[in-house]
Amino acid sequence: MKQLNFKHIRIIAKYHMRFSLRNGSGIVFLLLTLTTALIVASMFIAPVESMVDGLNDMDGMETQMTAGEMINEIGQSEEAESAVDWLVGADSEGKFLLRDKPALLSCIMLIILMLLPYLVSFGAFNQFSGDIANRGLRFILLRSERINIYLGRFVGTVFFCLITVVMSLVLLVLYIQFKLGVYQGIDLWVWGLQGIVAFFLLCLPFVALCSWISGSIDSPFGSLTLCLLTVGFPGLLLMMMNIYAKKDFFDKFWPTGWKYGILNSNFGTVALSAFILLAFTAFFLFIGLRSFQKRDL
């Protein structure tokens, strides 16, 4: 740990964030995340908007509701509540997410949280593998230690992912606030902020996992494939085990099992989920760093 140098980590993280945009993976991640977030939002908003427009165009059928009010009305329904209860895996959370909080933003955030681990793979798969393949890391090793390079790139990738996700969420919140105008501005922004914290905490273990894979493989394509498989497969397998064994704890052995805990109504659950996600991050970082420090670069 004597070799740990925070100044080096900061410089490497800053450079890596800038470099993320210069290599293809950063651009693909940026476009994928923005497009996915907006497509998810449009899945909820566009059908209602066109229905309201259609009703307004028909003679004598003018609706008294705006699209935003209609979306809110649908969000308050019992069907929507039971759908959210099923998705989150908790009986009373639907009421909290749809009635106590801005329902539309809750629904969008739940779907993005489901997709986020896969999206993160596109942003984090090439932290080291490309540079290991072309022996570029050897030049950086002349100036800093492996631990600083590893942690610096991890931090840089996390911040790049965070900035992209924040951009997506800010776009959505602005649209919901100014175009639909059904929620109180302050409620919307506070809930959006908690969503950003949830996205950030869920990003961490998966970026750490991708750092480990990327540091172990010297092929960017191989790294992307393995990242996507490793991020998705265990979560799906544990979820299926939950269904077949009729239990609800198997998915807790993987970070995806804790993703909705950060949006929970109970502060204890929020804190526990955050702690477990951070623990997963520390675990993946530890084994990734161990493997990176031993390997031939």
Add this chain to the structure above:
Amino acid sequence: MSQGNRPGGLTALAVINFVFGGLGCLVLVGLFMILGAADQVTEGQVTADVASSGSVLFPLLFSVITVALLIVSGIGYLGLKKGMGFKMGNLYAVISIVGSIVSIIMMSQGFSIGNIIGFIYPAVTLFLLNTTFKEDFVN
């Protein structure tokens, strides 16, 4: 700067341009085939209607121009060409954004979330070409 030093991001932008340009080409070819078939049935009435109606002609012309610019700038990105890559890429982004704004104004429904999706790629292109890749177009 030699071709070997082309940043991966520019290659990615070029590939995305070709994908969007190719998809746009397919849509346009399909549209022209439908127009041609409709023309045969109505003895040229459809083409005359399209030519006289701004609400049909404008999006059609706009699509042809953006598809052409996407493909040309994609080739320019690969060759790190200042005129064909940097300038055409910027032109595509500006025309695309202006076109989207005009179409929002012309449409009766007004601004929708779908319009923001349409803005993303041109806006990202404009940003990246003028910041991250500004110095890379050396040919």
